[in-house]
Amino acid sequence: MSTDxxxxxxxxxLRARLIRACGGILLGFVPCAFYARELYSLLAQPLLDKLPEGGQMIATEVITPFFVPMKVAMMVAFVITLPHTLYQIWAFVAPGLYSHEKRLVLPLVLASSILFLCGMAFAYFAALPLVFEFITHFAPEGVAVMTDIGRYLDFLLTMFIAFGITFEVPILVIVLVRMDIVSIEKLKEIRAYVLVGAFVIGAIFTPPDVISQFMLAVPLYLLYESGILVAVVLGKSDIRERSAVSRSIDEKDA
Structure with a gap:
């Protein structure tokens, strides 16, 4: 077969895999669309719980009450069909990988998807309630906090993406070490810079309050340290595996 x-x-x-991935998301969207209002109410609960009694959210555009819940339904459909989407990606790239690369890539893909979901869950259950508590507490006297539902969804997605990517740090560290781009010793040397960078990232991607910055920066640094720890464990495992293979070869030669 020629190169062309x-x-x-x-x-x-690639086209077939993309069609299957998009088809899976659309199939997941159909049932989610029936519960779009309930899904949005669930996502809005962290803010609604912190509003004063009688507080509510508003829609400032005509089509917002329809399109915003539909966006939520599409987002939920993407999340619940993520394993199917990742499988399509894996099925496309797997034929071009060596056996040892396949053993590494599949666990990393699964771990990265789980960590991203964990980041979203951490944002929803831990970070957002504290952020909204802080914001509503400092609202001036006589000011009614009535957030537009579209703006709230945009803010929510930003937080989910920020925390989801933050929880991918261990995967990034492991990949860098396994590909010999950065050594474990170098990663340990730059710990102080990573700590400062974590707070800078927290200041950029979270609201301008100290609590949310800490809620992003501290997990980011702890996940960095956990990535180093896992990379060290995997490195020792590789050494033991090579030693076992070497002994097996020596025994056969003998």
Whole structure:
């Protein structure tokens, strides 16, 4: 098979995988759309719980009450069909990987998806209640906190993405070490810079309050340390595996 034919076959395979991934998301969207209002109410609960009695959210545009819940339904559909989407990605790239790469990539893909969901859960259950408690507490006297539902969703997505990516730090550390881009010793040396960088990132991607910055920066640094620890454990495992293979070869030669 020529190079052009190989390239075209890869494009055809990529198109098929993308269609299957998008089809899975659309199938997940159908049942979510029926419960779009309930899903939005669930996501809005961290703010609604902190509003004064009788407090509510508002819609400032005509089509917002319809489109915002639909956006939530699509987001939920993407999350619940994420394993299927990741499988399509894995099925596309797996034929071009070596056996040892396959053993590494699949666990990393699964771990990264789980960690991203954990980051979203941490934002929803831990960070958002504290942020909204802080914001509503400092509202001036006589000011009614009535957030637009579209703006709230945009803020929520920003927080989910920020915390989801933050929880991917261990995966990034492990990949950098396994690919010999950065050594474990170097990662340990730059701990102080990572700590400062974590607070800078927290200041950029969270509201301008100290609590939310700490809620992002502290887990980011702790996850960095956990990534180093896992990388060290995997490195020792590789050494033991190589030693076992070497002994097996020596025994056969003997």
């Amino acid at each position: 034919e190989t390239f075209i076959s890869h494009l055809v395979e």
